[in-house]
Amino acid sequence: MQKLSSITRLKLKSRFQNLRNSLRKAIKAFPRKEGYTFPPHPARLFPLPTQYILENKNSLLVSPKSSRELTKFENRKRFLILRENQGNVYHSVKYRRPTNDRRARHHRPGDLVKMRNYIQFLTTPTVDTPGTTLLLHFDNKRYLIGNIAEGTQRACVQGKIGLMKVGEVFMTGKVDWASTGGMLGMILTLADATSTSREAQFQHESAKMQKKGALAAKPEKAFLNIHGGENLTHLLATARRFVFRNGMPLYTNEYRPDREQRTNWNPSWSDDNIKVWAMAIKSEKKAKRHGKRRHDEISGDSPDGSLAEKSQDLLLKEARELQDREDNKHQIRKSVVSSMFDSDWKLDTLHSMKLKDVRMPAAIFIRDSDGKIQRYQGPKPGGVQEVPDIEVLTRKPWPGALVESLPPTKPSTSSVSYIIKNYPQRGKFNAKEAERLNVKRGADYQTLVSGRSVIATDGTTVTPEQVLGEGKEGTGVAILEVPDVSYIKGLLAREEWKSEEVMAGVELVIWILGPGVLADPSVQKFMEEHKKFTHIVSSQDNSPNYLAFSSAAAQAIRLHLLDSERFPIPSFSNASQPPSQPVPYLKAKLGKTMLLEPKFEIQDEKCIPYLDTEQVVKEADPEVLALANEARKEIMSPEYQAKLDEVQKDIPCKDAEVITLGTGSALPSKYRNVSATLLRIPEYGNYLFDAGENTLGQMRRVFGKDLPGVLSNLKAIWISHLHADHHLGTASVIKAWHEETSKNEATRNNKLAIASDHGMIHWLTEYSEVEHYGFERLELIEMTPAVNNLYEEFTPAQTEAFGLSSIQACQVSHCHGALAVAFNFPNGFKVAYSGDCRPSQDFVRIGQGATLLIHEATFDDELQGDAIAKKHSTTSEAMNIGKGMGARRILLTHFSQRYQKIPVMDSEVTDQVAIVAFDYMKVKISDFSKIAAFRPALLKLYEEKE
Structure with missing residues (x-):
């Protein structure tokens, strides 16, 4: 057997995966062979195409790149590793403690560790943050639990919540966009931040080692595990065409009701900090059918004859075969996800x-x-x-993008909840008693602390109970998501509630409840019967619609003080209906913290107060208000109005209104959400250009009670390219449109046009297998690349349905599949939208004579080098495109979140007017010059901000 002198020489191409449940059938006995060094407990091998994982009695670990990431065996001295491509050759290496700060400190579960840890509410239900997200905090690691809904990442930015140490995400509830809409954006941000931190750490270590004349080792990759319900892996795999990161391996762990075969109360998952019991609950509601039924389903016959005629053995065989097929499909999906986050693909390889x-x-x-x-x-x-x-x-696409299609799946109605516990703390070691019992100092002391008996020097057996004081049960919390009343019975009937082993130490129950569930008598009765627990409820039914993004809301209020017609105050309410009688629960609040160790405690003092809107008004700068007052006087004068009417008398559809829902680039920030612009044309309908994450939340803030009418009149959505900040809000907007129009007989059969590149169309198609969100009602318009001209002429019937006469697009320089577009309407109104791009003469050509140009201006002119490197445009470049088109009105948007600066624009009333976009802004085509008149006040306002 070959021995390795250094663990850094092990370069295994294996990856860490939690396969305790999904790969049990693949376990093979690990044979003992003479002359080999083995751990005291038999290890077992999980074979995979490119991964080899060892499991022993206690836990399992695998090395992504080096043996430092392997699970320690009980003797903590040696590991066994199957090296790839060397057959059954096993190597042993010495144990070395991991040095990466992001990894959990190794200690035996149950050691006496006084570790302070707590769980905190990061979000509660509002229109900005529709889900409930919790942070479980340990000094060495963080865990996200609950929903990663749209808006979660921005809420973390607003609350200054650091996520660098997040290593596990436990998704509760169903796998649908309402619960997971912010997951992809969060993953991308975590991967980028982790990669940047890792590189900075390497540069720092390199500088230190260079002084010593040595080379620094590359820091190990930090990984992310995501736990959740059925279809979690499939959902992630659908994003393979637009998600690729190689800085943070990602793995999934799905919990399904049909896979639960509990023969004991061992946890579903554990690490050095916590033990987790997952509970996958089936809905009692019958699933609705979508699409056509097969003939054999209608007739009641099975393809192989009546079920009654089949023997039990045959049925079991068919069930096993079906299970094997599903396992194979699931491994394909996991392989796709692995290629998205842990690949050695490089862009510069030809x-x-x-x-x-x-x-x-x-x-x-x-x-x-x-x-x-x-x-x-x-x-x-x-x-x-x-x-x-x-x-x-040529460059090959990254590996995930080469997968044409995924194995089929269907929407799942199962909902996942968890019971999470700290490890028990062993009592204090009594050294005097051990000495009295003739226990040898040193290793035997450590053995007793670890919970094993030893033989004393006088030959007697000494047990841990004889030398350890009374221990403490680890504090636990149950996080229960109940999407609707059809899940209540299944959840409350779980055997876990009767298990002393599982429930010992549980102090807290956090309920994440769908609409109407809180009032159900069964839930109320359960709380009354389990008063020993502290119950906290997070639900739309008891959570006010406060302004979760307080910085953006405060900015909107300041802008409203300048111009109330163009800058509305976001719709909100801080009031909540108090219960008519005492209730057996506490209400979830933003920032509410529950200390778990060393002693359970509710810390309400950490709750974050709502934005004081009156105080924002009081603190308004008088000089800014004075400049705004001068602008109002100017635009209200008869001379100004007469001049304005003259210069825009030939503009078609002057009452068309632009609503800028998201005006920032790349990532949501405190002040700007990611890309989304809504155009409302009275004669034809509403049109959405791009839909970054939480676009629906922005619409709810802008329109409030009027949103149903806005959604009902939505005719088309254009997605310019597949970068996450431009399309991750599309599914929720489509679903909201589908639900709203389905309520009314007059709109029930309406279609919604979705126009984009092939990649977006394919993603919508694949995602429809995860959730019924209205896909069958979409009119999909795939803009297939030709030489440099993409044109879609609408038939009279399509024009009647969608209001458009044609769509013309062109490829632009930004990323694969990036398109700029021009929407043409029968009355001559024309809107040109750039998406993200460098200046394009093809775009100038298709946008000729545009009434409105919406163009990105990511960087100011002084940062042109950045614009070229990142394939964006500067302010002047966007203006020049507008001049080349002869566009009558120009809206600049998609500003860098790093450089908060208002471009200097001309405020004169001219034939061509350009303005800068702000979140929540509503401006008619006829009012562009009026917004421009407020330029001095805006410059002064943002001068104060800087």
Whole structure:
């Protein structure tokens, strides 16, 4: 057997995965062989195509890159590893403690550890944050529990919640967009932050080691585990075309009702800090059918004959085969997710292939006569001209994007809840008593502390109970999500409530309840019968619609003081209906903290107060208000109005209104949400250009009680490209439209047009297998790339349904599949939308004569280098596009979240007017000049902000 002198020499291509439940069938006995060093307990091997995982009696660990990440065996001295591509050759290496701060400190569960830990509410239900998110805090690790709904990431930014140490996410409830809509954005942010931190750590260590004349080791990758219900892995895998990160391996662990085979009360999952019991609950509600039924389902016959005629053995065999097929499908999905987050793919790698085999659109290169790589300029696949038979160089897509389709699935109605407990704390070791019992000092003391008996020097057996004081049961919390009343019976009937082993130490029950569930007598009765627990309820029924994003709301109020017509105050309410009689629960509040160890305690003093809107008004700068008052006087004068009427008398649809729902780039920030712009045209309907995360929440803030009418009149959504900040709010907007229009007979059969690149259309199609969100009512318009002209002419029937006469798009320089677009209406109104891009003459061409140009201006002119490097536009570049088009009105948006600066714009009444967008702004085409008149007040306001 080969021994390794250093653990850094082990370069295994294996990855850490929690396979305790999903891979039990794959366990093979680990044979003992003469001459090999083995741990005191038999280890077992989990074989996978590229992963080898060892499990022993206590726990399992695997190494992504080095053995420092392997689980220790009980003797803490040696590990057993199957090295890839070397057959059954096993290596042993010495134990070394991990040095990565993000990893849990190794200690045996049950050691006497006085670790302070608590659980805190990061979000409670509002229109900004529709889900409930909890943070379980340990000094060495963080756990997110509950919903990762849209708006969660922005709430963390607002609350200055650091997420760098998050290693586990426990999703509660169903796997649908309402519960998981913020998950993909959160993962991307965590991966980027982790990668940046890891690189900074490496640079710091390199500098230190260089002084010593040595090389620094690359820091190990931190990983993220996401636990949840059925279809969690499938949901993540649907994002493979637009999510790729290689800085943070990600793994999923699904809990399903049909997989629960509990023969004991061992936890579903555990680490060095906590033990977790997952409870997957089935709904008692019958699932609705969507789509056509097969003939055999209608007739009641099965393909192989009546079920009654089948033997029990045959039924069991078929069930096993079905289970094996499902397991294979699930492994395919897990493999796709693994390729999305733990791949060695690099952007700058070029591959040789025949030109005819290149999949467009793609960047194509050739080598010239000197062997230098140059851009290929000849005929391309998909064009009019025949392509030559030559070898070219091109980049291959990242591995996940090569998977054309996923194994089919169907929406699941199961909901997951958890019971989470700290480890018991052993009593204090009595050294005097151990000495009296003739226990040898040193290793035997440690053995007794770890819970095992020893043989004393006089030959007697000494047990831990003889030398350890009274221990303390670890404090626990149950987090129970009940989406609707159909889950109540299944949850309350769980055997866990009767298990002393599971419930010992549980002090707190946190309820995450859907509408109407809180009033159910069964829930109230359960709380009354279990008064020994502290019950806290988070529900739409008892949570006020406070302003969760207080910084953005305060800014909106300041803008409202300048111009109340164009800057509305976001709709909100801090009032909550008090209960008519005493209730057996506490109400969840933002920031509410429950200390678990060393002693259970409710800490209401950490609750975050609601935004004091009156105080924001009182603190308004008098100089800013004076400038705004001058602007109001100017735009109300008859001379100004006459001049304005003259210059815009030929503009069609002057009453069309633009609502800027999200005006920031890349990530949601305290002051700006990510991209979304709504256009309301009285004659035709409402049109949404991009829908970044939490677009629906922004709409609810802007329109309040008027939102149902706005949704009912929504005709089309355009998605410019597949970057997360432009489309992760699409599914929730579609579902809200579907639910609203389904209420009315007149709108029940309406369609909603979705126009975008193939990738977005494919994602909507795949996601429809996870949730019924109205996909069957969509009119999908795939803008298939041609040479440089994408055109969709509408039929009279389509124009009647969607209000558009045509859509024209062009490819732009930003990312794969990025498109700019022009929407044309029958009355001559035309809107051109850039999405994200460098300045494009093709866009100028298709946008000629636009009534309105909406163009990104991510960077100020002084940061043009950044704009070029990141394939965005500056303020002046966007203005020049507008001039080239002859656009009558220009709206600049998508500003960098790092550089909060108001571009200097002309405030004169002219034939072409440009303004800057702010979140929640509502401006008619005829009022662009009026907004521009407030430029001095706006500059002064943001001067104070800076």
